[in-house]
Amino acid sequence: MEIVAARSLQFPTFVSSERLGAKHGGSLKLCPGIREKRLQVFVSANWQSGKPLQSRRTRTPLKLACSCNNSPVSTLEVGGFQVSSDEELIIKNNSQDFEKHLNGRCIYLVGMMGSGKTTVGKILSEVLKYDFYDCDDLIEEEVGGASVADIFKHRGEGFFRDKETGVLKKLSVMNRLVIATGGGAVIRPINWKYMHKGVSIWLDVPVEALAHRITAVGTDSRPLLHNETGDAYTQTLRRLSSLLDERFEAYANAKARVSLENIAAKLGDRDVLDLSPITIAIEAMMQVMSFLKSRGGHYADASR
Ligand SMILES: Nc1ncnc2c1ncn2[C@@H]1O[C@H](COP(=O)(O)OP(=O)(O)O)[C@@H](O)[C@H]1O
Ligand SMILES: O=C(O)C1=C[C@@H](OP(=O)(O)O)[C@@H](O)[C@H](O)C1
Known part of the structure; x- marks a missing residue:
């Protein structure tokens, strides 16, 4: 499911933290939900608390989570x-x-x-x-x-x-x-x-x-x-x-x-x-x- 979603999404190459609203010490939700048929996709990136971006072009790993029919996305992490x-x-x-x-x-x-x-x-x-x-x-x-x-x-x-x-x-x-x-x-x-x-x-x-x-x-x-x-x-x-x-x-x-x-x-x-x-x-x-x-x-x- 994740692979299908990833393939179909188009990310802008660079995103601005101001426009998307970085949360200190938390995760950044780029969009409340992107719909593809009944599949809801959430994209988040870890942001370092309080640190100003060193350069305009900062790389950060994105996390992708999906849910079907609006059932909640699992947020559980075990053993990392x-x-x-x-x-x-x-x-x-x-x-x-x-x-x-x-x-x-x-x-x-x-x-x-x-x-x-x-x-x-x-x-x-x-x-x-x-x-x-x-x-x-x-x-x-x-x-x-x-x-x-x-x-x-x-x-x-x-x-x-x-x-x-x-x-x-x-x-x-x-x-x-x-x-x-x-x-x-x-x-x-x-x-x-x-x-x-x-x-x-x-x-x-x-x-x-x-x-x-x-x-x-x-x-x-x-x-x-x-x-x-x-x-x-x-x-x-x-x-x-x-x-x-x-x-x-x-x-x-x-x-x-x-x-x-x-x-x-x-x-x-x-x-x-x-x-x-x-x-x-x-x-x-x-x-x-x-x-x-x-x-x-x-x-x-x-x-x-
Ligand atoms: N299911 C898995 N898929 C991919 N890599 C794994 C998996 N389980 C363990 N690894 C990786 O394999 C390596 C050895 O795992 P580890 O748990 O240290 O094995 P052991 O304790 O039996 O020697 C580590 O780098 C670990 O991250
Ligand atoms: O197979 C073995 O005989 C060994 C495995 C090693 O542990 P891991 O299984 O955690 O690597 C460690 O105890 C030692 O190098 C011997």
Whole structure:
């Protein structure tokens, strides 16, 4: 819907803030509504409070939102991502149930590097009003602020894995947390003993999509992806593929699985790379609820 609208709109190349009325510290609504059949389109731009424009030709990103038949545009943002009206409805209708079924249990996100554990985890923590923790950050704190890459380089992978187990042990006695684990946390069986205190979700993302995302941000912070030859994408793809072969069964220990290929197929053969973190978080919420409902109270009693 947004694409259709964007294609059909004609923006003036430059707009004047005086004429359109910039609001300090708020967003600027260029038009109250532009009608195209029954589609209402709102365009807004973020304006920096109180700052005079440096030049007449200032670039500012535009936000486009659409509504159909005058139903309200979703203004909800979760984890920094804009939520569509459909998604807003799903989140609103299910978040209480989600929280109730979890009953304070922690969520552990597992999956390969770049699978979105941090991104999706932050969204789930906002929906649940849980705190969010990233295991890599906690390990870095324990080691006096050294980066994961430096820990691997100077202390070795074994040292890092011991710290990872220690962090998971500490987290396992806590409640109401969403935890993004490191991609390799699944390889030690003892870590599963800790993660099974809560509910684990495997973000199952095709390696090509992982390599695409990771190449976009670089591999500096991910030491296990170094030492390959070829261009950045090919190196990353090759290393991720062999890691996934080694770890596939370990990821499958998770209580809920969120397959991006399945979501894309359900949405009518969408490209996996086009799935937004919100869409993926919603699927995660549904998979967790379905797991917890299938276990009834039994899982709760056995796991706490
Ligand atoms: N659904 C998504 N669509 C596009 N990019 C994503 C998506 N999820 C995550 N990313 C991007 O991929 C990269 C890795 O995501 P991140 O959440 O850090 O993964 P992980 O914690 O599993 O290593 C980040 O740059 C993030 O912005
Ligand atoms: O897959 C792995 O073994 C690792 C994944 C990394 O975390 P992310 O999955 O958050 O990148 C980090 O823990 C470390 O580089 C090892």
